[in-house]
Amino acid sequence: MSVPAEKKEKVSVPFDYNKYLRPNKLPHIWCPGCGHGIVLKAMLRAIDKTGFDKNDICVISGIGCSSRTPGYVDFNTLHTLHGRALSFATGVKFANPKLKVIVVTGDGDALAIGGNHFIHTCRRNIDLTVLVFTNATYGMTGGQYSPTTPMGSQATTSRYGSIEPPFDACEMAKASGASFVARGTAYHTLELEKTIHEAIMHKGTSVVDIIDACPTYYGRANKFKSATHMMEVIEKENTVNVKQADKLPPEKLEGKFLRGVLHKIEKPEYCEQYESIVMEKAKAK
């Protein structure tokens, strides 16, 4: 699928995705036009920028279309249970803090069934990068409404329009204690790459809420003409970069999601706290 670039940036050397993919595990399961593949590519470019060794990277997911990502990438990879990615990831990271752990999770996976783990992971501020693929639906099970489905939207379980107010994953992450909170979209793919890179480099729980589209279910049910139409409406027109937001009058911001880094603070990280406080005091006793 061709992605309309917001600003035509020149990429001089074509990026070699095969360096990080498991080519014999392709083709992937995603539908034509699904946003998840665009996010995967941004993630790989961001990882490449970090320069980390593939052996030191661990990609962990729950269950859902988005959570199939680990199977395609050549790292230490773990596809867990619906909602539990962050708990498995906490175990892996805490057991071996040298690993760079990236969690790939859907909006349903992270915010519904895994909501409690999401809150407490952020509260601990353990050094994980959490990429939430927010497509406002349960893609894998066929398009039921999710915790980010806008009110009034159609889904296979909201045939009369959803009456549930949606979550804002960023507000939730910030309120729960995450030290890095950002938002990106599949449409703004180069910006997303930068944001994910910054999230990985940040020490502590880094949450990136990534708005992407499920044309197959959300798109069809809500009368979008095409995948690109969805990207234009949901990802481009409905979001504003946080840096530009200051210059805009409030009425222009109403109902829009802010993109970019929304919250970044220095805060003690869980594994380091354990080593410097718990282990030190335990040994002295």
Added chain:
Amino acid sequence: MADRKKKFLQGNEACVEGALYAGCMFFAGYPITPSTEVAEGLSVRLPKIGGKFIQMEDEIAGIAAALGGSLAGLKSMTATSGPGFSLKQECLGYACLAEIPLVIVNVMRGGPSTGYPTGPSQSDIMQAKWGTHGDHPAISVTPSYVQEILSETVRAFNLAERFRTPVVVLYDEILGHMREPITIPAPGDLEVIDRMRPECKSEDYLPYDEKYEVAPLAPFGAGYRFHVTGLNHKQDGFPTNDSKQIGANNLRIMSKIENHKEEIWKNDELLLDDAEVAVFTIGSTARSARFAVLEARKAGIKAGLLRPLTIWPFPEKAVRELAKRVKAIIVPELNLGQMILEVERVSGAACEVVGINRVDGEPITPMQILDVIKKYK
């Protein structure tokens, strides 16, 4: 001279000693009566030796984090009781299919639901076998004494590591909170098994290599970049829809246990050689049974006791042989009849099988068992 400390410990504290003896370096869990002392003990001890302790937000997160710890290469454990054991079931099945070594301690309390948190029970025997969905292997060990909680916890780790599977340590509230003098074994006294690690080149590594019954498991981060999933998978760890491979793998995770039952079974026998009536039971109930059997002998009744320390896989061979030799097998248990179903299944019509059951939060007394034994004078 080996240094063997004597201690006066509670069952749950002995479990902590057993875990540390076995080399446990990771614990994640959520507090629940009557298992909490296991978590409390490890929260003090693990950081002293460089191990990791974390209290998670619920039992699901507890077992999931422990599985993550195990995949990162540390011997891992979680501990819980009834309601928490129910919450852990989905992850327990994940450990079976993904073949991740893990020890799960379940200190049984009265149920169903919140039930009787401080009362003893043996009502999770079937849950330990059938609690998670799908056909899956199950190993559960069932100590009866505080000293045995230590040694059976060590054995649970050994079985988990040897077979790359979750192992449940099952004991009741009485044992969890009972204090007895015990000896802490010196290094070398008890066998300690570590999982097999791969020695091949990373490009040749298959996490579920069919060459092996139990394939070597690399820790994440050691240069073997492999995939783990709870989907049916091939020997390379990646999901498959091929019915042949799905069938073969589902059978293999069963047969790796089935084929080694002799190695996993462990029974303690008391006066069974000439017994005409036998008692079959576990945990604290086996202590009452022991007393009852000795009293019966004093009264001239040829009674004996078969006490399995491995309840899953079920000790079929021992029960089948016993059923041929005795008039009756009495099965006392703190539930409404769980183990007895297995005893009946295995013994067929070879002998009478009689249950003694109690679900009022009180233990089964020696006299209750003796009264039934006396019927077979």
